[in-house]
Amino acid sequence: MPKPNPRHPNYPIPSGPVLRAKGWRQEGLLRLLENVLSVGEDPDNLIVYAALGKAARNWAAHRAIVKALSEMEEDQTLVIQSGKPVGLLKTHAKAPLVIMANCNIVGQWAKAEVFYELQRKGLICWGGLTAGAWQYIGSQGVIQGTYEIFMRIAEKRFGGSLAGRFILTAGLGGMGGAQPLAGRMAGAAILCVDIDPARAAARKAVGYLEHIAPDLDTALAMIDAAVKEKRATSIGLVGNAAEVYPEIARRGIVPDIVTDQTSAHDLVYGYVPKGMSLDQVKGLRDDGQGQLMVASRASIVEHVSAMLEFQKRGSEVFDNGNLIRTQAREGGVADAFDIPIFTEAYLRPLFARAIGPFRWMALSGEESDIARIDDLVLEMFPDNSIVTNWIRLARENIPFEGLPARIAWLGHGERTALALAVNTLVAAGELKGPIAFSRDHLDAGAMAHPNIMTERMKDGSDAIADWPLLDAMLLCSSMADLVVVHSGGGGYAGYMTSCGVTLVADGTDGGAERLEHALTNDTSLGVIRYADAGYDESFDEIKRKGIGHIAPG
Numbered sequence: 001m002p003k004p005n006p007r008h009p010n011y012p013i014p015s016g017p018v019l020r021a022k023g024w025r026q027e028g029l030l031r032l033l034e035n036v037l038s039v040g041e042d043p044d045n046l047i048v049y050a051a052l053g054k055a056a057r058n059w060a061a062h063r064a065i066v067k068a069l070s071e072m073e074e075d076q077t078l079v080i081q082s083g084k085p086v087g088l089l090k091t092h093a094k095a096p097l098v099i100m101a102n103c104n105i106v107g108q109w110a111k112a113e114v115f116y117e118l119q120r121k122g123l124i125c126w127g128g129l130t131a132g133a134w135q136y137i138g139s140q141g142v143i144q145g146t147y148e149i150f151m152r153i154a155e156k157r158f159g160g161s162l163a164g165r166f167i168l169t170a171g172l173g174g175m176g177g178a179q180p181l182a183g184r185m186a187g188a189a190i191l192c193v194d195i196d197p198a199r200a201a202a203r204k205a206v207g208y209l210e211h212i213a214p215d216l217d218t219a220l221a222m223i224d225a226a227v228k229e230k231r232a233t234s235i236g237l238v239g240n241a242a243e244v245y246p247e248i249a250r251r252g253i254v255p256d257i258v259t260d261q262t263s264a265h266d267l268v269y270g271y272v273p274k275g276m277s278l279d280q281v282k283g284l285r286d287d288g289q290g291q292l293m294v295a296s297r298a299s300i301v302e303h304v305s306a307m308l309e310f311q312k313r314g315s316e317v318f319d320n321g322n323l324i325r326t327q328a329r330e331g332g333v334a335d336a337f338d339i340p341i342f343t344e345a346y347l348r349p350l351f352a353r354a355i356g357p358f359r360w361m362a363l364s365g366e367e368s369d370i371a372r373i374d375d376l377v378l379e380m381f382p383d384n385s386i387v388t389n390w391i392r393l394a395r396e397n398i399p400f401e402g403l404p405a406r407i408a409w410l411g412h413g414e415r416t417a418l419a420l421a422v423n424t425l426v427a428a429g430e431l432k433g434p435i436a437f438s439r440d441h442l443d444a445g446a447m448a449h450p451n452i453m454t455e456r457m458k459d460g461s462d463a464i465a466d467w468p469l470l471d472a473m474l475l476c477s478s479m480a481d482l483v484v485v486h487s488g489g490g491g492y493a494g495y496m497t498s499c500g501v502t503l504v505a506d507g508t509d510g511g512a513e514r515l516e517h518a519l520t521n522d523t524s525l526g527v528i529r530y531a532d533a534g535y536d537e538s539f540d541e542i543k544r545k546g547i548g549h550i551a552p553g
């Protein structure tokens, strides 16, 4: 029986032991598809997060996917092109059940305007990273990454603690909604600005945001009090960041940390220009795209100029992966890239060891399955302080949305070992059902994104998209259950290519074989990608863990 979903009552949360498909692998993928809508931002329009990231091309395509997953045999492969199923073909029982290519547009054509036109004609849809690949787990999906960034900054600038520190950010959408909770978990007083009252209310309802202030004066007073008392808190404020950031700067207030996670990557469907209401913007999305692009970019120029001003006055300022610097530079802010990207500034040493955002979902719908795996992680990795600290914090602080899930930054060998141990628990009947494993596309070998993931790589290989393509082929060769190649849509068109993977730990020997090969090879390629670019951490990892790297010459 599905469980009720208070946020979107028409999209109940899949759960229970009854299969509608011919096996748990197919059923698991079907539940993940249902789950991305149950935790998505606008499920009636199939939109999951990041403004336009969709679960399927349209409702006809969605129905056809559900039918295929329900009816397909284990030795068939469902082929999906930009959110539309185009074939159900006979392969073999060790082949992926689902392969997808979403939103890959040939180089010279990969531009926002071309994407919008193809989308209008119904020929394409953007899958975001995890939306079209049915891997999205709500705001939890990026929360550890955001928390780790804050903690890296705490170590670098503030003696290891953010108690008594003020973080200013914006965006309380699907992913940005992780910020208030990550900031509070890191001990800071965090102010999150969002133009849409419904988004702020949604984050408060689910427990990610503590308070919504009625106006800027009250918000700043609440932050000030928390800072003085060194009390962790999260405050939401409904407003336009392009107005609020410059106003805070004008008042001479210097936050300790400044970032942003509005959907600045998309000037039409994402960012809301200052001076416009949400309804005005919606009205212009179909036939006023040019006007919206100009207005959004002008606002982003003011927004980023304020961020640069904070940086000059001493704030730690970073781009949190939404292309806001790129948009500002195109609008004439020549020094926009003085703001660093979070990957290069804080996380690259982890990625160089293929440590990244791994996650698992309880297909039974039972929270107790996640609790059991939390215990297992603590037992298996007692010396990995990043992970043990995270699991303890996460189980205390993170409310579940949709299918109970957990994210943890694990690396090569660790992911495989955990998944195999979980598969054994499933086989022994110690969990209520199978567990699906996945990871963010923002992972070591899985993404080429020269303004986010691969900015300023040591060898200059930022724009080379061979790695995610190799990753996808390797994952198909390694028997993963679902393999996908995504490229950017909307404002991200032409900016990125990534690969995603999902596996179902169904407790069988076949499941163990798939998990072992796919997860081991995925992180092997991640380490190899960074070794190829010359990172010392990767060579160390190769030596310590015996990864099959070839270095000609």
Ligand code: NAD
Pocket (backbone or CB within 6 Å): 041, 049, 050, 051, 052, 142, 145, 170, 171, 172, 173, 174, 175, 176, 177, 193, 194, 195, 196, 199, 239, 240, 241, 242, 261, 262, 263, 264, 265, 266, 270, 271, 272, 273, 274, 299, 320, 321, 322, 323, 442
């Ligand atoms: P979303 O579309 O669900 O939410 C964006 C939010 O920004 C909305 O709530 C919207 O109301 C708000 N907004 C838009 N313009 C605004 C303005 N001028 N002032 C204040 N608020 C404004 O998107 P999301 O899923 O939260 O993703 C946000 C951005 O983060 C996207 O660009 C996405 O690609 C990026 N992202 C980064 C990472 C990462 O790993 N760092 C991960 C996921 C997403």
